[in-house]
Amino acid sequence: MRTIDWVDGAIELIDQTLLPDELVMLRITTVDALIEAIQRLAVRGAPALGVAGAFGVALADGDRKAIARLREARPTAVNLAWGVDQAAAHLEEGRQAVLARAERLRDEDIAACVAMGGRGADLIEGDSLRVMTICNTGALAAVERGTALGVIQTLHERGRLAEVLALETRPLLQGARLTAWELDRMGAPYRLIADSAGPSLLARGGIDAVLIGADRIAANGDTANKVGSYSLALGAERAGVPFFVVAPETTIDLSTPSGEHIEIEDRAEEEIVSVRGVRLAPAGTRALNPAFDVTPHDLITAIVTDRRVFRP
Template sequence: MRTIDWVDGAVELVDQTRLPDECVMLRIETVADLIDAIRRLAVRGAPALGVAGALGVVLAAGDQDAIARLRAARPTAVNLGWGVDQAAAHLSQGQQAVLKAALRIRDDDIAACEAMGKRGADLLEGDRLRIMTVCNTGGLAAVERGTALGVVQTLHERGRLAEVLALETRPLLQGARLTTWELARMGAPHRLIADSAGPYLLAKGGIDAVLIGADRIAANGDTANKIGSYALALGAERAGVPFIVVAPETTIDQATPSGEHIEIEDRGADEIVTIRGRRVAPEGTRAVNPAFDVTPHDLITAIVTDKRVIRP
């Protein structure tokens, strides 16, 4: 199943807000609808956003204002703007050239995820590995296999996976809703844990590696990823567990010197004071809701891309 694709003149994508209850495909024919899907996280994950950005330029049909609004739909993930820019560079050559560029980005993402899965699995030593991960980094975050969860899938296919411990990933529960759904579909053994249990379980021992994705990697290796990643990095450092970032080369932003220069999106109070539309905090409660945090490069064992292994 492809998370996002170009079908008969429109973008089709899995509405991730409906999972795990139902798997619904959205058909999107306008840039405004695509921006809405991106902002409400119907489509999310750095590689998938790169493809969405490129295909959105096709929908824009040369409308520069629409392209600019699409590029700014989410600020932290570098792949969205990268995908928009890659496709927009072909506007002077006509719509077919733009579409061809966007489809090439889609196909390159599929190949990149395959390569990251193999490279990451080759990097990890031992059999019957227990992996911890946060958020969702599988096929739902890309076009097909995904990044960090793509490594997990490769380990499972090779018979080297004992178990995945997936953080629920507050506040939107991408781990509980999406990662467990994907792990169940691939038949991989897994258990769900609360976000705050991650560092404690690392300290207890028995975890072989922490695998995360990335929304932006600065030039010095500092990595922005889903909120909760930094806490896992601290726990992994203390426990002596490898902490590995898996992301395509396109997520490395050489124009951003370090993590302190990465803009962190705050998504407002509603996601904190409610859970799936149900209020859990008193009326009027204020909240701070950073969607991402930054893990300093000195806490990262390795960055696995589709082309290389970087050891910050």
């Protein structure tokens, strides 16, 4: 099953806001509907956003203002803008050329995830591995298989995985709702933990690696990912646990020199003061809700892409 695809003249994608309770496919026929789906996180994850952006240009049918709005729908993830630009470069050739490029991006993403899974699994030493991850980096974040969770899936398929410790990932619980759902479907052993438990569990020992994805990697290796990644990197450094970033080569943004130049998306206060529509904080409570943080390159053991492994 693919997270996102082009079917009979429209984009079809899984509405991730309804998981794990319901598996519903949305049919997107306009750029406005796609932007709305992106901003409410019905579709999310850097690789999936790149494919969504490319398909969205095909929906735009030459409307450059709509394409510009789509490109800016989420500022931190570089793949969205990249996917839009890749498809938009073929606008003068007509809609079929745009769609052909978008479909090639989809196929390239699938191949990239397979490559990252194998390369990452080869990099991590040992058997009966216990690994930790945050947010969702599986097939739901890509088209198929995924990035960091794709490595975990490959380890499981090779019989080398003992357990995954998945952070619940506040405030929108992508770990609890999405990663746990994917691990359950693949039959991998896992337990869910509170975000704040991650660093202390690393300090207690018994964790072989931390694997995260990325929404943007700066030229010097600084990496923006789901908020909470930085604290995991600090805990891993203190505990001597390898910390791996897994992302397609397209997530590396050479025009961004370092992490301090990455724009961090601030999301709605409501996501903090309530959970799935149930208010937790007193009425009138204000909140600060950065969706991402930046892990400095010196805390990263290695970055795994579909083309290479490098140590920043």
